[in-house]
Amino acid sequence: MNIKHLQVFSAVYETGSVTRAAETMHLSQPAISKSLAALEAEIGYSLFRREGTGLQPTPEANLLIEDISEFLHGFEQLTASFKRAGRGDRGLVRIAATPGPSLGFLPGLVAEFMRQNPRTNVSLKIRNSASIRELVATGNADIGIADTGLQSPRYDSQPHRMVCLCAVHRSHPAAALDVIQPEDLAGTNWITLGQEHETFHQLASAHQQAGVQFNSTLTVDSSIQALLMVELGAGAAVLDPLSIRLFTTRNKRDNRDVVLKPFQPTIYESIDVHSVNARPMSAAARSMLLYILKALDA
Known part of the structure; x- marks a missing residue:
């Protein structure tokens, strides 16, 4: 069954006229009449009878209109879904x-x-x-x-x-600096993601080059944990900018105690x-x- 034939039937039923249905669907009157005739031939009975200048639906048409309208509405929704999926x-x-x-x-x-x-x-x-x-x-x-x-x-x-930032508690003297270097954190405990993490080796190398002892005393599984430990005053950490976004958003609201500053030499996380x-x-x-x-x- 042709979907266009059902759309024509619905338009003729709603308007009561081939002329008005043609205007609604932007089709010619002969195209509307041909489509309606094809549908009636397929189902084997008439759907409209002419009265005066208009068309009146037959009892069969009155029985069908609700189901056809529901079907056409569902078809329109499906068509819109295809378009949304494509976008x-x-x-x-x-x-x-x-x-x-x-x-x-x-x-x-x-x-x-x-x-x-x-x-x-x-x-x-x-x-x-x-x-x-x-x-x-x-x-x-x-x-x-x-x-x-x-x-x-x-x-x-x-x-x-990504370029990492250094996180220190706001009570630490280094929190007042524009850029933090290893010597600024001499004697400070470092919170790290473990020796297998790439930032650990960069930090260790930076401290070695600066001649400062690297005190890695606390290992955590995630940068979020490291931030919380810094907030509690357990030490300093270098953290990636993706993890820091949660802190920076909440910090504006909660006035938390962690200060984030650039670190030199630059520590990267990939x-x-x-x-x-x-x-x-x-x-x-x-x-x-x-x-x-x-x-x-x-």
């Missing part, structure tokens, strides 16, 4: 990220993306880097943000290198943004990926 504003986007980006960087970004794409569903999971790479490789996540690691043909990767290639990405996932990459480059 990337409908669908499911699955993101997996390490704790820092998950808590500091992504919440605001995802919230803004969903405001712009209100019919898109987003799943955000916190995982370690190895799990993130496996989720993306197997197609169980569309996008992953992880510490820099092994590249693989099982997913696409885009590296990003991340990889992974995307699935085991299957085609949805339009929504592609839009989210571009949104993330643009924010990282800002």
Whole structure:
């Protein structure tokens, strides 16, 4: 059954005239009459009878109009859904990220993306880097943000290198400096992400070159933990800008006790943004990926 024939039937039923139906649908009168005749021939009975200058629906037409109107409304919604899906504003986007980006960087970004794409569903999971790479490789996540690691043909990767900031308690003398150097924190305990993390080795090298002892006394699993420990006066830390975003947003509201300053020599932290290639990405996932990459480059 031709959808156009049903649309013509509905227009004629609502207007009571081939002429007005043609005007409504921007078609010629012969096209309306031909379509209506084709529908009647297909179903085997008449839908309208002529009375004066207009058309009156038959009892059969009166029985059909409600179902046909409901069907056409559903068809219009489906057509609109196809268009929204093509624009990337409908669908499911699955993101997996390490704790820092998950808590500091992504919440605001995802919230803004969903405001712009209100019919898109987003799943955000916190995982370690190895799990993130496996989720993306197997197609169980569309996008992953992880510490820099092994590249693989099982997913696409885009590296990003970030300049870290130094976090100290506001009571520390170094909090008043414009730039903090290793000698400014002599005798201060350092809170780190462990010896396997790239920032640890850069810090150790910076202290060695400055001739200052590197006191790494507290190891934590995430930059968010490190920030909380700095706030409690447990030491200093160098942290990536993605994790710091949570703190800087809350700091404006809560007047917290952590001060962030540039550190010299510069300490870098690298991340990889992974995307699935085991299957085609949805339009929504592609839009989210571009949104993330643009924010990282800002």
